[in-house]
Amino acid sequence: MTEDPIWQPLQAELARWIHANRSARFWLRDDDTVEPTAALDRLLQLADDFKVPTALAVIPVHTGEPLVKRLETERWISVLAHGWSHQNHAAKDKKKQELGPDRPRPLILEQLRDGCSRLAKLHPSRFVPVLVPPWNRIDPALLPYLGDCGFEALSVFGAAKPAANSLPAINTHVDLMDWHGTKGCRDHAELVAAIVTELRQRFDGSAEPIGILTHHLVHDESAWIFLKKLFQVVAKTPGGRWLSISELMKSQKPRDR
C-alpha cells in the first residue's frame, strides 16, 4: 500500500467495500483524441502498464488512418464519438456547445450519423457507438434521435438523469482538470475526496459506474502523476476495478456485484 496520506481516504473507502464483499466499478474516458501524439503515447503506455480499459472520445471529422495505425496493437483501447468536429456554435455569451439548439436539427443529426459511421469504418473492432458531446452538452431535443444516428449510449458529465426517449447514459463524474483556475490538474486531495464521495453514493445504492474523465492533450505533470497513482491504488485492491465501455454497455442492469 502507498503511504501517501493524500490517498489514505480512498484506500480506507475501498477497504470498506472489501469488507462488504463488494467491488466498485470504475471506467476511464479520455477526450479530444485526433491523432498520435507524445501525450497519447503516454496515456496508452499507462493504460497498458496497469491494464486499464480506456475509452478515447475521438473527434470524427478530424481523425484518420494515422490514429488507426497507432492503435493497431493496443489491447485496452475503445473508441467513442466525440461530437462531429468539436466546433463551438453557441453565441459568444453562452456556454460552448457543438450540439446545441443553434443550428438546424437535421444538419446536426446528419453530421452525428456521418461521425458514427466514419468511426465504425475506421475502427471496426474498437468503436463502441457511444456519443460523447463536446463540452458534455447536448440539446435535449436531440436525444430522441440519437438511436437513429447509430448510437446506443450517451456519455456526459455528472450523475445520470434518466429521461424518456433517451439512450442509456454512461457518464463521467470526476474530471482531473481545473479548467477555470490553473488549467492544470486539480489538487490531488480534492480529487481523492471527489472520488470518495462518488464511492459512498455507490455504496449506498447508486448503481452508476464511476467515470473518471481525462484530457491527455492538456495534462500537466501533476495530472499524469495523479492518474498513475489512481491506477496503482485501484490495482492493489479487490475493492475496485476498471471496466471497459463494452462491458458497461452489456450490463444494462448495472450492479456493483
Ligand SMILES: [Zn+2]
Ligand atoms: Zn472535448
